Amino acid sequence: MFSLFIMMMERVGLIILLAYLLVNVTYFKTILLNRERLSSKLQLMAVFGLFAIISNFTGVELTANKIISTDFLTVLSDNASIANTRTLTIGVSGLIGGPFVGLGVGLLAGMHRVIQGGGTSLFYLFSSSFVGILSGLAGARFARKKQFPSPIQAAGIGALMELVQMLFVFLFSGTLLEGWLLVKFIAFPMILLNSIGTFIFLSIITSTLKQEEQMRAVQTHDVLDLAAKTLPYFREGLTESSCRQVAKIIQQYTKVAAISMTDTHQILAHVGAGSDHHIPELEVITELSKDVLQNGQLAIAKSKNQIGCSNPTCQLSAAIVIPLISKNQVVGTLKMYFTDPTKLTHVEEQLAEGLGTIFSSQLELGEAEIQSKLLKDAEIKSLQAQVNPHFFFNAMNTISALMRQNAEQARTLLLQLSTYFRANLQGARQVLIPLTAELKHVEAYLSLEQARFPQRFQVTFNIYPNLETLLLPPFLLQVLVENAIRHAFGNRKTDNQIVVQLEQKENFVLVQVSDNGIGIPLDRVEKVGKEVIESEKGTGTALENLNKRLVGLFGLEASLQFSQNKTGGTTVLLKIPLDREEG
Numbered sequence: 001m002f003s004l005f006i007m008m009m010e011r012v013g014l015i016i017l018l019a020y021l022l023v024n025v026t027y028f029k030t031i032l033l034n035r036e037r038l039s040s041k042l043q044l045m046a047v048f049g050l051f052a053i054i055s056n057f058t059g060v061e062l063t064a065n066k067i068i069s070t071d072f073l074t075v076l077s078d079n080a081s082i083a084n085t086r087t088l089t090i091g092v093s094g095l096i097g098g099p100f101v102g103l104g105v106g107l108l109a110g111m112h113r114v115i116q117g118g119g120t121s122l123f124y125l126f127s128s129s130f131v132g133i134l135s136g137l138a139g140a141r142f143a144r145k146k147q148f149p150s151p152i153q154a155a156g157i158g159a160l161m162e163l164v165q166m167l168f169v170f171l172f173s174g175t176l177l178e179g180w181l182l183v184k185f186i187a188f189p190m191i192l193l194n195s196i197g198t199f200i201f202l203s204i205i206t207s208t209l210k211q212e213e214q215m216r217a218v219q220t221h222d223v224l225d226l227a228a229k230t231l232p233y234f235r236e237g238l239t240e241s242s243c244r245q246v247a248k249i250i251q252q253y254t255k256v257a258a259i260s261m262t263d264t265h266q267i268l269a270h271v272g273a274g275s276d277h278h279i280p281e282l283e284v285i286t287e288l289s290k291d292v293l294q295n296g297q298l299a300i301a302k303s304k305n306q307i308g309c310s311n312p313t314c315q316l317s318a319a320i321v322i323p324l325i326s327k328n329q330v331v332g333t334l335k336m337y338f339t340d341p342t343k344l345t346h347v348e349e350q351l352a353e354g355l356g357t358i359f360s361s362q363l364e365l366g367e368a369e370i371q372s373k374l375l376k377d378a379e380i381k382s383l384q385a386q387v388n389p390h391f392f393f394n395a396m397n398t399i400s401a402l403m404r405q406n407a408e409q410a411r412t413l414l415l416q417l418s419t420y421f422r423a424n425l426q427g428a429r430q431v432l433i434p435l436t437a438e439l440k441h442v443e444a445y446l447s448l449e450q451a452r453f454p455q456r457f458q459v460t461f462n463i464y465p466n467l468e469t470l471l472l473p474p475f476l477l478q479v480l481v482e483n484a485i486r487h488a489f490g491n492r493k494t495d496n497q498i499v500v501q502l503e504q505k506e507n508f509v510l511v512q513v514s515d516n517g518i519g520i521p522l523d524r525v526e527k528v529g530k531e532v533i534e535s536e537k538g539t540g541t542a543l544e545n546l547n548k549r550l551v552g553l554f555g556l557e558a559s560l561q562f563s564q565n566k567t568g569g570t571t572v573l574l575k576i577p578l579d580r581e582e583g
Contacts, residue, residue, distance in 0.1 A: 094135025106132025158198025488517030
């Protein structure tokens, strides 16, 4: 028995060696990770069926409980039996691939064992099939949880499968006495080694797949980091400058020989090997890229000929070309090049496929943001165009009256009116203007109003230093000052004070316009600037439009805030973030 145990250890070692070599092949890893597919099941059946046949060929021939031969066993002698690792292979195949694979491998191994002959061997066809189904059912329970059995669990199942096989041997190997003597001789080494072999086999598979998962976790982290760094550039669209930055970042993370990016007709960026002839602004030069642009499918080339570069000195020997898709249309390609084809592995293929999906989404997001900004700008300019048209008629009437009394003052006011409406026209074309330009606009407006109502209003400006370059929405101060002049003081003729103050606080500028007027009724304070409010002198549309522009440009934090002063009058407050102004 001890000699048999040693010989069987050699056979188990051979199967384990084959298993170790197999799980380190990328192709087999892919099959294991997709074992629920029919194509993967058929391939697993073929691989383990081959292992089972090898187990039959390398078994130990026994007659009358004596070792007869350890040669390569093609045909057994009459009344001979065989000790082998067939049950180990069938059991592992079921644990990994489920009952379909286990049954298929069991039938292949059983039929081959019948062909080998030796005594009453027909029952091996049924025993091997039964072992395959049983182990497959056990494996299916783990597969439903997206798991493999642990090595300890596998060892227990492996021992049980060999016990089932021993039961068939006992019942069908000649007489019951002959069956018992054979089982007594081979059961212990076969059950023990089958259990150990299954343990080692599953240990190799689970540890290899765990390493694969850890690599994927690291890769996922890198991909997310990569996506975060490339997102600002993809928001700009596929331009030469943005693509060059993206290509540098991708090459830094992936360590490939070269990264290239194109739109639908020309190279936008190429970083790394081959940059002497893969030059931006040239038309797409590889046939592989042209095919991807046409069919929208990821393509892989593992030779220079498949890449299709016309330059005879090109170092690029392998490539993955990823289509970049926005709104279901191919808008460009991302290409990962290799100078050594062996470095293009399954990991790189999966990485490329993931990057293609992420970058396509980023491009589509960037395009959506651009369109949203264009729509918002259009809306803001439409709101700017709604500034009070009746002011023009009041100003013209004032100038007309002054022309008979004071022609020089009328001339000055006419120039101010020109300045005012020039600012209106420029403001309708711009989203933001410098504070200095807005102050000139307010000055022109006040000159015209004070000509109509001499000495009625006094407007004071408190502008903190270094705010000259602050960017404001056009008409911001003009609308607030005009609102105070028209609504704050009623019919009061004197002591009408308006104070405009701008001061910097941390990362924003505080804009405040205060008056000492009659104030806003409490039931209207929360509504002003947010909705149309009917009154004797207007509807509040200008304030509502201004508020919409502020929120559209800077967010809710910049919205107009109205409050009653303790000493009487109203204060309008808003914040303009400096980061937007600097940008």
